[in-house]
Amino acid sequence: MAGVRWATSAIVCAIALASCDGSPATPSPSPSAGVSPPPVAAVGGTAFPRTLQADRLVEVQVETPGDERGIVVSVALDSPYFGQSGTVPTNVLLEPGWIARLRVPLGPALCPAGSGSSVATVEVRAYEGVDVAEREVTLEDSALRDINTTECRQRLATDAAAPSFATEPVVSGDALQTSVVLQRGSSRAEATLTALSGNVIFALEPADGSIPVTLEAGQERTAVPVTIRASRCDAHALAESKKTFVFTASYDVGGESVTVEYRAEGATQEALQALVDQCAARSESDGIGGQR
DSSP states (O other), X not given: OHHHXXXXXXXXXXXXXXXXXXOOOOOOXXXXXXXXXXOOEEEEXXXXXHXXXXXXXXXXXXXXXXXXXXXXXXXXXXXXXXXXXXXEEEEEEEOTTSOEEEXXXXXXXXSSXXXXXXXXEEEEEETTOOOEEEEEEEOOOHHHHHHHHHHHHHHHHXXXXXEEEXXXXXXXXXXXXXXXXXXXXXXXXXXXXXXXXXXXXXEEEEOTTOOSXXXXXXXXXXXXXXXXXXXXXXXXXXXXXXXXXXXXXXXXXXXXXXEEEEEOOHHHHHHHHHHHHHHHHHHHHHXXXXXX
């Protein structure tokens, strides 16, 4: 039995990596010891997918050129095309051979744009580690330049005649009666409204003969009566709609043809939501009736 006890004691000493002469054991190294956050490189620059456009989010696309995994814990964008939008916390895996897509909000468009490169600052830690390293990557920013160009042209129109809905809409049956108000901003340019459009869910019809209409240089405000109806309210359309309450207005301003977006808010949005709910209920009822 003594031999058995000695053998068991030797095994315990071996597992614990301790010396049996009473000297202290040497601890095992931590799995994260000596593991530094991986490097980062831009691959696709920036992208502006349709699904992100309503929220003015862009994708910053990066990868690691090394063979270590990591986690991107934050990202910030510094661009000559847009004002600062702050640092965004993230939790995105950085995997060798894969593109990490980081969603970043855009600050206000700078008109005119500045000069220099667009740079993303990302904070990265090792996949099994706690230390965080800051990495800066220069982006291919043609997408940012295109967005800036579009938004600066739109600002040309909205500075002259910003569109919005009147604050007191009237619901009549399955339609909403309201007006699109054109309000002059900082620009003194003449602006001609050439078209008003709805979206996937809503059809918007200006009153007969109300368009085109021009907001003259010395004129502060004008309004166009419109009727809005829920033209599609099936489940597929509602699920896919990213801009349910966003409408478009087209202008000629300073020799430029520009289309801008504006959003139904407050009482108008509530009234439009009620129209969608009514339309969806009718659609569901008709579907059930058709199955009987």
